[in-house]
Amino acid sequence: MGATAGAVWGRAEQQDFRSRVRGTLLGAAVGDALGSPVADRSMEGIREAHGAQGLTDLAFGHGRRGAVSHLTQLTLFSMDGLIRAQVRRDTGAWHPPTDLHRAYLRWAATQRDWGPDERRKEDGWLAREEWLYARREPARACLVGLGDEMMGTLDAPKNPEERGPEAAVRSAPFGLLVGWEPQLVMQLAVECAAQTHGHPTAYLSAGAYAVVVHGLARGESLDAAVQRALQLLAARPGHQPVSDALQQALGAVRQGMPTPARVEDLAGGGSAEGLLSVAVYCALVGEDTRHGLCLSVNHGGDSAAAGALTGALLGSLHGETALPPSWLAELEGRPTMLVLADDFAMEMTQGPALHGPAGSSPGWLARYPRGYAALAGATPVPAG
Template sequence: MGATAGAVWGRAEQQDFRSRVRGTLLGVAVGDALGAPVDGMAPEEIRAAHGAEGIVDLAVAYGRRGAVTHLTQLTLFSVDGLIRAQVRRDTGAWHPPTDLHRAYLRWAATQRDWGPDERRKEDGWLAREEWLYARREPPRALLLGLGDATMGTPETPKNPGERGPEAAARSAPFGLLVGWEPQLVAQLAVECAAQTHGHPTARLAAGAYALAVHGLARGESLDAAVQRALALLAARPGHPPVTDALQRALGAVRQGMPTPGRVAELAGAGTAEGLVAAAVYCALVGEDVRHGLRLAVNHGGPAAAAGALTGGLLGALHGETALPPAWLAELEGRPTILELADDFAMEMTQGPALHGPAGASPAWLARYPRA
């Protein structure tokens, strides 16, 4: 697996890319945090707890406002794995799915251990962030898929019957590989999804979501990004459940005022393709980021996943400054998310200067070890 050669980045391009990276990661997290207090609740339960309009602001989950779930945690480890893959490329070792799998195993350790082990320098800095050791009800598929060192692949996937949205919801960072060709972005997302969610539909839904983010990060409209995803997925076996769901999302945009009921119809049973379609719909019809996220999380069902998927799209589309400042102010882990986002943007735009043949930054290699 390879990537296209990186272009020379001007200052304006670097600033735009950094804003979209920050927007994507913060968008995933804030959507996750908005949905967490009502995750799994029926619409009538949400209204009983939060009023006739449902949940419209951050509320308490896991003992605090702005708390995120395993979805944000794994998204951050996706970014960590992508940076490590780029750093390791200098050694001649270039297989990003393996680096992502190692990153996800580092996340799995946070779910077992009491806190970071300072002796494990090869884990890098993210795995030493204590707040990430909170266990936020990760589903069984994640714990089983990452319960041993064997890596699932499309040929031999972990949990081959699992169709949940969790793999798609950690796939936004793949879309930020703007120097990669779209088909390679999709393939990486599909291969990494197989590590925990082996059903073909869940894997292709992850690929579709990464493609949508990829188009947005390159400056396309969301409609154009989804159309590109549809065209690329059409060549893949088993695509109809995913492409049909995305087509329904595009068609629903023209069916009148958006409602939580329409989102629920798209989300269906909460499978990956349904949640990705619902997120696309909410991002398309939302008057702004706040409206799109509120629409996503009030439909009933997997609200955290719906919010995270929608937030990733809206953040990639509009950039960091479009996200609600009051929500960001209370967001758990915001300093870590911003630090990681800026590291990713720096790696993707200036990586050779950090660890290339002409020289290496010891501080960077301590943060993202080659080991």
């Protein structure tokens, strides 16, 4: 694919891109929904609850089958923030990390408020989706990092010791910026990860993951996408643990049949680079999408993050039709995700027709306003 900004997209290219965007978002969500009910359970505990094969189907979590966690919520706001950034580009005041930070603050409001405030038109449509106002065990790093208006940066990151996978999970949409050069995709993901996860292994894992998704969305093989990520990582201080984790994933492919023990070994202590390694490995060795997803969640670690990371890779690689339809049918929030994914694809392929010099769509600008909400005096999100 490799279209550049301002390029003319053919119909077949647009359809392929839309399928990969849908696949990335829905894949991340269905992996999250699959893994959430067994997150941090031991493999022995998973087998006791779900049989000798472990978890092979959606299970009850948060009161229903197919429920998603805060990982999916944040990923939706990543995609929303990227659309808003593109819309704001026309104004000349263009700084995508700020647009993403504002999007994440809108997510933080869903963890604090009872429901959407219809008076805040500048929040856009996603923040008015009532089902998102559910607190799904959000990571403390996300609540603390977004607990005030101060934006973390690489020079002054939030939570500088935080090595968790949450920032990497929400970075999948950055990889869908197929008109961007891979090094710019990595830079944006790294800068946005530092808003909540300030340890180099966490934000570099986010950057590497975005680059892998970027390669897949442009039609590359998974191996080629990982090699490009390794190439770009090599220039970054503190990259070695992340590079080693990716190399371990590639090496594990040649070590025989996949097992939960091998997945758990790659996951290590559940840090961002360990779960990135799990996702790459499971996407490479899975016989099909369903098998890859099940493999990614059957271990004694953060199954929700592992499932989400793996699902986005498989969805961007194969498109939405490769995802298990019976799981998609029960997926919480699927209608919202489809609208958001299609809006993202339309913005990236036809943005000038929606808000360019030749004219603009008032309806589009109402959905994705150019302005920022005034957040002064907002109550910090409690992290406890």
